[in-house]
Each structure stands twice: as C-alpha cells, then as structure tokens.
C-alpha cells in the first residue's frame with residue numbers, strides 16, 4: 119500500500135513528465151489531474167492482478183450493456199475504494215493544498231439522464247466489490263447531459279463539454295479499433311450447397327475506438343473496467359470515395375461518423391425516434407459484441423459453450439439490438455444453424471425493463487431499419503416468423519395473441535417493438551421493484567406473461583453505500599463505524615443493529631447533530647453558488663430528480679402555494695419554518711416540464727420576497743442538478759419527496775439514498791417506496807395518495823377531473839396560478855391550469871388533500887426533535903437491503919448463473 123511520500127513523489131512526477139508542469143505553477147485543476155493519474159497507476163496494478171485471477175478461475179463474465187452510465191466524480195470514490203484516502207489527503211496537505219478544493223475541480227461525468235444511468239454506475243461498483251468478473255459497455259459521449267442554468271425563471275441549456283478527451287480516468291485503445299458496417303442493402307444468393315445465403319453489400323464503415331475507465335471494488339481487490347466506445351471515420355473507406363473524386367461526400371461522411379458519439383440524448387422516458395439515436399444504439403451493441411466474441415474465442419473454440427462463459431444484461435431496450443447482432447454473428451459469420459444460434463442467444467441475454475410509461479417504450483420504423491440495418495431487419499422478421507409460428511402451434515384457439523405479441527406494430531407506420539424483441543430474445547425479464555414487476559406482468563405485457571411466466575422476475579433496485587453513505591455523509595459513516603464496526607460498508611444489513619439504539623437519547627441526539635452539520639454545509643454551498651441565505655434549523659424538504667409530470671413536482675409546488683396563501687391571506691403561521699428545495703432538469707423539448715420549472719422559480723421569487731413569509735417559508739430551485747450536487751443535498755435533507763402518481767415510477771432510487779441518510783419520506787404507494795415503507799416501518803413513513811388500482815378506476819371514470827369544482831381549498835390554490843400573483847402575465851401558467859382542470863392524467867388534484875394532511879403531520883412531528891430523529895435513525899436502520907450489493911447478488915444468482 120503506497121504511503122504519503124510515495125503519493126507525493128508520484129504526483130510531482132506526473133505533473134512534470136505527463137503534464138509538463140512545475141509544482142509551483144500548477145493550478146488546482148492540474149493537481150487534480152496529476153493526483154488522478156497517480157491513483158490510476160495503482161488501479162492498473164490491481165487491474166492486471168484481477169485479469170490474471172479471473173482468467174485462472176475461468177470465471178463466467180457478465181457484460182452490462184447500457185446507453186447511460188451516470189458516473190459523477192471519481193477521485194474520492196477511487197481513493198476510498200483503494201484505501202488511499204487518508205494518505206492522499208495528507209499528501210495534498212503536505213504539498214499545501216486542501217483536499218476539498220482539489221476534488222471540486224473534477225467535472226462530473228454526466229453520461230446519463232437520471233435513474234437508469236445512475237443505477238448502471240451503482241451496479242458496476244457493486245459488481246467489482248463482489249469480485250464478479252464483469253464489465254460495463256457504453257458510449258463515450260463527447261457531450262454529456264446539458265448543463266442547466268436558470269435565467270428569468272426559465273431553464274437554459276448549455277453543452278456539457280466534460281473534456282472527455284483529456285479525462286485522466288480514461289485510457290484509449292486506438293490499437294483495438296473495430297469496424298462496424300452500416301447501411302447498404304441485401305443481395306439474395308445461395309452458398310455452394312444451395313442454402314439461402316444473403317449478402318450484406320455496399321455498407322459503409324464506422325470505426326469504434328474503445329476507451330477504458332477502471333472500476334475499483336471496495337477494498338481494491340477487484341478492478342474491472344467500463345468500456346466506452348467513441349466513433350470515428352474509416353480512413354480506407356474515405357480513400358475509396360476520394361478515388362471516385364467525390365471529395366465533399368467523403369468529408370461529410372467522415373463528419374457523420376464522428377457525430378455518432380457526439381452527444382447523449384437528453385430525453386428520458388420519451389422516445390426520440392431519431393435516426394442518430396438508433397445508430398448510437400447499434401454502434402454500442404456492435405462494438406460490444408465484437409469484444410465479447412473476441413474474448414470468448416480467445417479462450418474457447420466451442421461456440422455452443424458461450425452461455426456457460428458469458429452473460430449479457432440489457433439495461434432497458436436501448437441495447438436490445440444485441441440479440442439481433444448476436445444472431446447475425448452466429449448465423450452469418452460462425453455459420454451456425456438458426457435453432458442453435460437462437461438457443462445460445464436466448465440463454466445468454468437477459469433484459470431489465472425500467473418503465474411502464476407507454477411513451478417511453480421504444481419502437482423504430484421499419485423503413486429506418488431497412489436503410490441503416492437491412493440484414494438486422496431480415497433477422498428480426500425471421501425471429502418474429504418463427505416465434506409467432508410457435509405461439510400459433512401451442513395456442514391454436516387463441517389467434518388474437520399473435521397481433522399483440524408480434525415484434526411489429528402494424529397500425530399506422532409499421533414499427534419494430536423493441537420491448538417485444540428484448541423479451542423474446544432473453545431468458546429472463548425483470549422489473550426494478552416488486553410493484554413494477556407485478557405491473558409488467560399484469561398491465562404492460564400480460565400476453566407475454568401468459569405464454570412464458572417463468573421468464574418474469576423481480577430485482578428491486580439498490581444503491582451503493584460507498585458513494586451514498588461513506589463518501590457523501592462522512593459524519594454518518596464515522597458514526598456507523600463506531601457503532602457497528604467497519605463491516606457495514608460491504609454488508610449493509612448490519613444497519614439493522616441500530617434498531618436497538620433507538621431509545622438511547624444520546625445516540626438520537628448524535629443523529630440530529632450529524633444532520634445539522636450536513637445542513638450547515640449545504641447552506642454554505644447554496645450561499646456560494648446562488649447567493650441565498652438559508653436557515654439550517656428550518657426543515658429541509660427536498661424533491662430532486664428529473665422534472666416530469668408523473669413525478670409530480672407540480673403537486674409539491676401547489677402545496678407550497680397553498681401554504682403561502684394560508685400565510686398571506688389567512689394570517690396562518692407554520693408550526694415550523696420550512697425550506698423547499700427543488701432541483702432537476704427537464705428534457706429540452708418537454709414544454710410542460712419546462713413550464714413547471716418556471717412555475718417553481720416564480721413561486722420561489724414571490725414567496726422569498728414577501729416579508730410576511732420571513733422565518734417561515736422559503737423555496738429554492740438549485741440549478742444544474744447532477745450527481746455531485748445530489749451528494750450534498752441528500753445527506754442534508756429532513757424530508758424526502760417521493761410523490762409520483764401510483765403506478766408510474768418503476769422504482770426510484772433517490773428514495774433509497776435519502777432514507778439511508780436519515781431523511782423521512784413523504785410518499786405514495788409507488789415503485790420501491792412500498793418496500794422502503796415495509797422496511798423502515800409504516801410509523802416512520804408519511805404515506806398518502808391513491809393506490810395504483812384506485813388511480814386506474816378514477817381515470818376510467820374521469821371522476822378525478824371533477825375535484826377542482828367540488829373542493830374550495832383546491833380551487834383557491836389552482837386559481838392562484840392564473841391570478842397574476844406569480845407572474846404579471848396571467849396567461850403564462852394557463853397550460854398548467856387547463857391540464858389540472860381538464861385532463862389531469864397524473865391525478866394531482868385527486869391526491870392533493872391527502873398530501874396536504876400528510877404534510878401537516880410531518881410539520882407537527884418535526885416540532886418534536888427527539889421523536890423525529892428517532893424515526894430518522896429507524897429509517898437508516900431499516901435500509902440494509904437497499905444496497906446495490908443485494909441487488910447484484912440477486913441478478914448473479916437468479917439471472918446470470920454467477921456465484922459470488
């Protein structure tokens with residue numbers, strides 16, 4: 119284990135020989151880079167050791183395919199997982215630098231939108247920690263998720279240039295280029311034995327360049343890799359066009375190829391339908407499968423043994439083309455017969471669904487496939503043909519099954535249903551929370567559940583306690599280690615033992631003072647970033663996540679408006695001062711979500727500038743939500759808002775992070791909230807709102823749209839939106855008003871009263887600090903099973919056939 123001197127010396131030599139800088143001239147950013155390069159060398163030593171033992175052990179390998187990995191910052195994580203944190207801290211101090219100043223220089227790697235991408239990042243941490251031979255595979259976007267600023271209350275997007283080409287964590291492997299064909303057409307032909315032998319002709323080539331990011335498991339024993347591919351143009355092909363004298367076309371094709379990995383699509387839960395997105399998905403899959411086959415054929419020449427050596431997990435349908443690309447490689451290149459290839463493919467692949475929202479289900483026009491991936495389209499037709507023939511044979515009296523199960527949507531423009539492809543080509547399909555997994559079977563694809571019930575399973579999400587407790591909440595981590603020993607970091611079930619301390623008032627006071635400390639730190643951050651002063655003794659109520667109608671930030675802000683009207687119109691006083699924190703990004707094209715951001719900001723301005731609310735109520739929208747900001751907000755929160763319409767949030771993962779950091783939850787019966795409430799105890803959770811079944815009934819009858827007319831408190835609150843109180847332009851929030859009164863699909867008003875009562879109970883309870891923080895302690899104590907280590911053990915044993 120390197121000591122302080124070695125780190126100091128290596129850092130200085132990285133500055134000098136890799137960055138050509140003298141210590142005395144180095145900026146904080148230079149020091150960050152030099153320290154990161156120093157640490158990466160130690161990671162690499164463990165990486166080679168890991169490679170060696172995984173090879174010796176002939177471990178089955180897991181490939182996690184995801185269009186998103188929302189990594190955030192890496193320095194602190196790598197130092198802690200390698201056990202180098204204290205030495206690096208001291209080394210920096212001895213060189214005259216403050217550790218926090220240096221870590222703050224690291225840009226977040228925001229290669230994801232939200233939950234799905236952050237889950238992938240937690241999973242690769244857990245896989246390395248559990249010593250699983252695994253790798254993540256994604257795209258090295260040049261621009262990550264846009265940066266958000268708020269100007270005149272509105273979201274403004276700026277490009278996120280995270281300097282991917284200079285990231286000290288990435289190693290490029292230009293020598294391992296892969297050639298990916300795309301476009302062209304099929305020529306029907308026969309081989310010498312007279313078998314059908316289609317030829318994919320006239321394709322152009324995209325070049326894939328792998329870049330490796332190293333993932334250190336806790337304790338530093340296993341270092342796996344996350345492989346991110348960037349796209350480049352093929353020189354040889356350019357020459358081909360150049361020779362035909364078509365210079366301009368050659369150059370524009372080069373640009374088109376490089377554009378493939380240029381930018382992350384910033385919309386989640388919405389299907390973009392863009393050709394470039396489909397190209398990105400194919401590019402990821404094609405590069406990854408070349409790696410998988412290369413690694414496998416290096417150690418085996420029996421291709422039928424692939425499912426014993428390899429498991430592929432598809433993070434939603436985005437990489438579902440892996441199924442088709444695998445079939446193409448097995449059938450066209452390895453010359454396997456169809457049934458053998460299909461058996462291998464199904465046994466190898468598994469699919470995780472992350473959403474029930476119909477607008478997020480991926481479908482792609484057949485015409486687009488024909489243009490980009492003609493051979494893949496043929497293969498999908500063949501998969502569908504054989505699949506439906508099989509269904510027709512097994513259920514001859516159920517002909518209606520065929521249209522509902524088909525991989526093709528035939529109404530309107532003919533489209534490929536990627537979820538159906540993913541289900542048919544996988545041996546397991548899982549949801550991400552118990553309720554969600556039930557709804558997949560009952561509502562989303564009931565006919566697939568009918569024909570293959572054994573495929574469907576649940577793996578409730580989890581989050582890594584390394585980043586979300588140990589690193590984000592150092593005071594809580596110290597407390598836990600003192601109470602439980604250091605083992606909780608990799609065995610989070612140990613948290614249960616805190617239960618018996620719940621009646622120890624000294625312990626409860628300690629929980630309270632840790633929270634206060636974190637709130638003070640957040641106050642300093644808010645003051646420095648946004649110039650706003652916040653009282654750390656007020657209750658911090660946070661809703662931080664992507665802005666979506668289904669997540670109902672609007673319900674939260676309507677309640678704030680209600681409280682505000684109570685103060686200014688009825689002279690009410692809140693029992694406890696409150697700070698409402700909001701943070702999150704809206705997809706750039708999602709007008710309603712952007713209007714909700716504007717409403718929050720206008721309400722914030724009005725409330726904060728009104729002297730009558732002073733010392734009682736304030737509202738803040740924190741700009742540019744990202745992983746590193748979440749690490750500050752979550753440990754400083756008293757109340758976590760998890761208020762999606764029941765049946766819409768597949769799982770949620772911030773709900774877990776908050777609760778394990780001692781926030782209480784106000785939440786609906788949705789996603790993993792239900793399991794969290796069971797784990798922490800109903801008396802330590804503020805439940806409100808209609809259940810998923812009740813929501814369905816209300817929607818069916820339309821009764822939820824009558825509430826505005828029958829409930830005066832609600833009417834007063836909703837009317838305030840168009841009263842000019844929050845913006846002189848009375849028509850600005852008219853679209854929100856109309857949605858709430860005419861077509862409130864997410865049932866804001868239906869749940870309003872029940873939310874208001876629960877909020878009232880929260881404030882009453884918060885005025886009893888001892889009881890409140892006892893509940894906070896019991897939240898922490900109950901959260902052991904929401905470690906992503908538990909989730910990954912579940913995937914490993916039930917889906918991947920990997921023991922750990």
Ligand code: 26Q
Pocket residue numbers: 231232233234235237383385386387388389390391395472473478480550579767768769770771789
């Ligand atoms: C699809 C097609 C084209 C372009 C973009 C997309 C796209 C991109 C991202 C569709 C969906 C997403 C992201 C979905 C997501 O983050 N889902 C969340 O996954 C979490 C992890 O399982 C859950 O906790 C959340 O409940 C779920 O919303």
